[in-house]
Amino acid sequence: MREFIVFGSPAIEQAEIDEVAATIKSGWLGTGPKVAHFEEDMRHYKGANFAAAVNSCTAALHLSMIASGVNLGDEVITTPMTFCATINAIIHAGAVPVLADVEPLTMNISPDEVRKKITPRTKAIVPVHFAGRPCEMDTLMEIANEHNLKVIEDCAHAIETMYHGQHSGTFGDFGCFSFYVTKNIITGEGGMVLAKREEDIARIRVLALHGMSADAWKRFGDSGYKHYYVVEAGFKYNMMDIQAAIGLHQLKRIDQYWERRRKVWERYNEALADLPITLPTQSAPGTKHAYHLYTILVDVERVGISRDQFLETMTVNRIGVGVHYLSIPEHPFYQKTFGWKPMDYPEAYRIGRHTVSLPISAKLSDDDVSYIISVVRKIVGK
Ligand SMILES: Cc1ncc(COP(=O)(O)O)c(C=O)c1O
Numbered sequence: 001m002r003e004f005i006v007f008g009s010p011a012i013e014q015a016e017i018d019e020v021a022a023t024i025k026s027g028w029l030g031t032g033p034k035v036a037h038f039e040e041d042m043r044h045y046k047g048a049n050f051a052a053a054v055n056s057c058t059a060a061l062h063l064s065m066i067a068s069g070v071n072l073g074d075e076v077i078t079t080p081m082t083f084c085a086t087i088n089a090i091i092h093a094g095a096v097p098v099l100a101d102v103e104p105l106t107m108n109i110s111p112d113e114v115r116k117k118i119t120p121r122t123k124a125i126v127p128v129h130f131a132g133r134p135c136e137m138d139t140l141m142e143i144a145n146e147h148n149l150k151v152i153e154d155c156a157h158a159i160e161t162m163y164h165g166q167h168s169g170t171f172g173d174f175g176c177f178s179f180y181v182t183k184n185i186i187t188g189e190g191g192m193v194l195a196k197r198e199e200d201i202a203r204i205r206v207l208a209l210h211g212m213s214a215d216a217w218k219r220f221g222d223s224g225y226k227h228y229y230v231v232e233a234g235f236k237y238n239m240m241d242i243q244a245a246i247g248l249h250q251l252k253r254i255d256q257y258w259e260r261r262r263k264v265w266e267r268y269n270e271a272l273a274d275l276p277i278t279l280p281t282q283s284a285p286g287t288k289h290a291y292h293l294y295t296i297l298v299d300v301e302r303v304g305i306s307r308d309q310f311l312e313t314m315t316v317n318r319i320g321v322g323v324h325y326l327s328i329p330e331h332p333f334y335q336k337t338f339g340w341k342p343m344d345y346p347e348a349y350r351i352g353r354h355t356v357s358l359p360i361s362a363k364l365s366d367d368d369v370s371y372i373i374s375v376v377r378k379i380v381g382k
Helices: 014-026 033-046 057-067 084-092 109-117 137-147 198-208 216-220 243-253 253-271 306-318 330-339 345-355 366-381
Strands: 048-056 077-078 096-099 122-126 150-153 174-178 192-193 294-297 355-359
Touching: 014 243, 033 048, 033 192, 033 243, 048 057, 048 198, 057 084, 057 150, 057 174, 057 192, 057 198, 084 096, 109 137, 122 137, 137 150, 192 198, 216 294, 243 253, 253 294, 253 366, 306 355, 306 366, 345 355
Parallel strands: 077 096, 077 122, 122 150, 150 174
Antiparallel strands: 048 192, 174 192, 294 355
């Protein structure tokens, strides 16, 4: 039987395995020199002012909310076409998430909808560069500046993304990245915050390690015992050297992996173009897509089978698929807590009910891609 194609399975090479083994043997497993090295490499790659590694993008978003001064009862505008972590980070900072519907083709937050949602309580905007396609950052930054709002970019899909020559995560006050196992480069669990201002990254570092005064991790080094002082109630969000050991090598291959996914993307585009499904819209000029998700739309009226039947048949054919995402207002907790109704966000609702993510990891072989294409064609009846 054909081996199951695990959705988002990462490409991991010998260098990571060796570096992890060396890190374990060194005895310094926790936050240390490898984390500092990874932060510096990422900062350099993104052309950012400051970077701090944490243990997830969720942590990065939560800390960025707090460091933005988002407070009890403030409103934070974001997209209904995102992972629940974006919304939960807003809630955990004590704020109220407010949704602005997406553009039908790009699936990114609509600046016009953002404008409609601004109130005197609005404190921040959280654009999510969905699937790796950049949001309209010129317009969003204009809106933020007009209304004196903080901007926290959710770049979980968007490490390589660029918009008009500028890197994602460097437009706003903060950029939050994920190195979760399915992401473009991985550390297992892991995240990073980029910040424009030094005082912001300094606060993030303190908050990420219990609220202990700066450089608390150095207290076990060879430069003499250092007392630490707790300066606020922080969290346990620090990245370990074991994680950074993986990330350091993954980051070196970021362009190679991006190129591989671009090729897979183009093969899908060519091979599926004649089918009665909707393929991802083309990238806008002057932008770089990170090719994190290849999302098709399956409409029962056109295809003859429902999206959920399509998911089922792909799985039966030993291909792992994803749904990114059921729109946020479909989840019972948010309905109960905020009174959201899916139909109030019609574009996100429609996408959420029709979308399927095909595998696009750098690990896929040409044969895997040919097989996926043949199964999709067979299901759709061509
Ligand atoms: C858009 C988005 N935001 C945030 C996250 C959270 O990332 P992490 O798993 O690193 O916490 C994810 C993860 O899938 C995501 O897709």
